[in-house]
Amino acid sequence: MRVAVVEGDGIGKEVIPAAVEVLDVFGLPIEKVPLELGYGKWEKCGVAIDDDDLDVLKSCDCVLFGAITTPADPNYKSVLLTIRKELDMYANIRPIKPLPGVTGVTGKSDFDFVIVRENTEGMYSSIEEIHDDVAYTKRVVSRKGSERIAKSACKLAKERRNDLMIVHKSNVLKSDTLFLDVCRETARSEGVDHRDMLVDAMAYSLMTYPERYDVVVTTNLFGDILSDMSAALVGSLGLAPSANIGDKYAFFEPVHGSGPDIAGKGIANPIAAILSMKMMLEWMGYQKEADLVEEAVGKSILEKITTPDLGGDASTIEVGRAIANYIKDM
Amino acid sequence: MRVAVVEGDGIGKEVIPAAVEVLDVFGLPIEKVPLELGYGKWEKCGVAIDDDDLDVLKSCDCVLFGAITTPADPNYKSVLLTIRKELDMYANIRPIKPLPGVTGVTGKSDFDFVIVRENTEGMYSSIEEIHDDVAYTKRVVSRKGSERIAKSACKLAKERRNDLMIVHKSNVLKSDTLFLDVCRETARSEGVDHRDMLVDAMAYSLMTYPERYDVVVTTNLFGDILSDMSAALVGSLGLAPSANIGDKYAFFEPVHGSGPDIAGKGIANPIAAILSMKMMLEWMGYQKEADLVEEAVGKSILEKITTPDLGGDASTIEVGRAIANYIKDM
Ligand SMILES: CC(C)[C@H](C(=O)O)[C@@H](O)C(=O)O
Ligand SMILES: CC(C)[C@H](C(=O)O)[C@@H](O)C(=O)O
Numbered sequence: 074m075r076v077a078v079v080e081g082d083g084i085g086k087e088v089i090p091a092a093v094e095v096l097d098v099f100g101l102p103i104e105k106v107p108l109e110l111g112y113g114k115w116e117k118c119g120v121a122i123d124d125d126d127l128d129v130l131k132s133c134d135c136v137l138f139g140a141i142t143t144p145a146d147p148n149y150k151s152v153l154l155t156i157r158k159e160l161d162m163y164a165n166i167r168p169i170k171p172l173p174g175v176t177g178v179t180g181k182s183d184f185d186f187v188i189v190r191e192n193t194e195g196m197y198s199s200i201e202e203i204h205d206d207v208a209y210t211k212r213v214v215s216r217k218g219s220e221r222i223a224k225s226a227c228k229l230a231k232e233r234r235n236d237l238m239i240v241h242k243s244n245v246l247k248s249d250t251l252f253l254d255v256c257r258e259t260a261r262s263e264g265v266d267h268r269d270m271l272v273d274a275m276a277y278s279l280m281t282y283p284e285r286y287d288v289v290v291t292t293n294l295f296g297d298i299l300s301d302m303s304a305a306l307v308g309s310l311g312l313a314p315s316a317n318i319g320d321k322y323a324f325f326e327p328v329h330g331s332g333p334d335i336a337g338k339g340i341a342n343p344i345a346a347i348l349s350m351k352m353m354l355e356w357m358g359y360q361k362e363a364d365l366v367e368e369a370v371g372k373s374i375l376e377k378i379t380t381p382d383l384g385g386d387a388s389t390i391e392v393g394r395a396i397a398n399y400i401k402d403m
Numbered sequence: 404m405r406v407a408v409v410e411g412d413g414i415g416k417e418v419i420p421a422a423v424e425v426l427d428v429f430g431l432p433i434e435k436v437p438l439e440l441g442y443g444k445w446e447k448c449g450v451a452i453d454d455d456d457l458d459v460l461k462s463c464d465c466v467l468f469g470a471i472t473t474p475a476d477p478n479y480k481s482v483l484l485t486i487r488k489e490l491d492m493y494a495n496i497r498p499i500k501p502l503p504g505v506t507g508v509t510g511k512s513d514f515d516f517v518i519v520r521e522n523t524e525g526m527y528s529s530i531e532e533i534h535d536d537v538a539y540t541k542r543v544v545s546r547k548g549s550e551r552i553a554k555s556a557c558k559l560a561k562e563r564r565n566d567l568m569i570v571h572k573s574n575v576l577k578s579d580t581l582f583l584d585v586c587r588e589t590a591r592s593e594g595v596d597h598r599d600m601l602v603d604a605m606a607y608s609l610m611t612y613p614e615r616y617d618v619v620v621t622t623n624l625f626g627d628i629l630s631d632m633s634a635a636l637v638g639s640l641g642l643a644p645s646a647n648i649g650d651k652y653a654f655f656e657p658v659h660g661s662g663p664d665i666a667g668k669g670i671a672n673p674i675a676a677i678l679s680m681k682m683m684l685e686w687m688g689y690q691k692e693a694d695l696v697e698e699a700v701g702k703s704i705l706e707k708i709t710t711p712d713l714g715g716d717a718s719t720i721e722v723g724r725a726i727a728n729y730i731k732d733m
Contacts, residue, residue, distance in 0.1 A: 242526075277640055
């Protein structure tokens, strides 16, 4: 297996080394291919990602990714969005599951759901028309795009509690009627129990009754919003991992950004990156190793080897190292 | 003053009479014009709102509105969206403020912010193109639309803590660059302190640090999602009021929908409707009366005259009547 390792910018440069430290413990046959992308590269070369970079990424099986700073400059092409599109990684999987000993803003810990976010279309079409007095963005919902994300969600639901919630805004967006219909048809033909809810009601309900949900499938921007919001249930954006999965490639990244306010201080929480790496291990078929990572992460929290956001005083790399050491002892 | 009173469907028929019961206590020179709109009318007449109805609405100064059931039927024209558009009520004002004795999902009660949602464009343009295999919705952001909502938000900020948060997704939607720029310019020229945040980060931050915000201005659909989500902070969708305000007309409605699951049982919480009526009193200039309503609502909760969602066993109308009686005694 070849893994492109992209630290990116800001705290990406801190959390990825911590995740790699944990990965290395297993001594698996994984070739790491470091790649510089992002704002740093843009400042040096005037480009944040180029065709050669894409070739490198495509020569790998998957990517372990930190975070990237997107400047306001309209000429800057988003690296993340470029990669998701070019490698056609259409399913963004964001598990929302409490960690032992940490509770989020609601104090609840009896939930475990996954947001499956369509990752290639919707409001992220980049089809825009910008005039001086008005600007348009075209939201695109295709049958093909809806079908493949619905299938990913159903596959996951069957491995879990067989309960699919389809989230949309079809009372306002007729484009979501297509999404809803396709998701329903797919769930029916896959034998997955399903319901649906409007995105506004769902935002309320996820915060109030997170225990009611198993797999939540939705369009791109709704998934973006609901998954950041749900990180509040878990306790911190620094704890939320994600996977972007396509038919050929996969890409693993913490939900958080490059954290310019805390970058360089060594206080960024590496757990989101480590759990993203854990999702990579699962994707590769190393389920046993993935389980060990999850267990060791839990242990680090219970033993209070944590970064300041969780009340501890350990540095990013110290947390990574502690988790690596727990695994060695397991 | 002429007020169109639209109960609408479902629990709209229960909460509006309760709100009217409270309004009537004051004996103000307000003429109430009852109007039937919505699903019920649609079933009888094949139309949920017609031109005559719009004429009636336009002959009034404002509207007190319950809730309307929107069926999946694609021929059904949304009453709410029609009214907002036809009466050009571009500012949707949604205060998020805890009530005494009720805490929401986070247990916090040290916050008090208002979401100012653009109400006429964005994803609600209704410019759509529906094909069999793909569907498009056009998101529209205009300078004029952004300017007037920014002004409303700045006006409110100046009456409050002079702190404006602009919420957008300009890292993905170039159409939001226009929105952001216009909001910034407006705030600058109005002398209002302002910051901005991406909508996904804001969803997380509002749930985690609601005390940090004063006035939050955003585009239509983001406002829709964030305001329902924020109702979880207050404790219940049954407590969240809203006002839709234009240059000529205004429209007051609870944030909740028609609640088909609980309709007809007399258990719907009328507080959102009563607080919406309170916003109507404020808009009319009856500030003293508005303050009394808020005080009486607080009293009803502290004395546990509440509907089951807040743990009580009073009916919708009993809560309304109790609040009316408190006011009589004040
Ligand atoms: C950085 C940004 C373009 C990205 C997105 O909107 O998808 C991020 O918020 C995410 O959720 O991965
Ligand atoms: C019913 C629906 C059309 C409406 C909206 O999306 O604006 C509602 O959710 C609201 O927030 O008032």
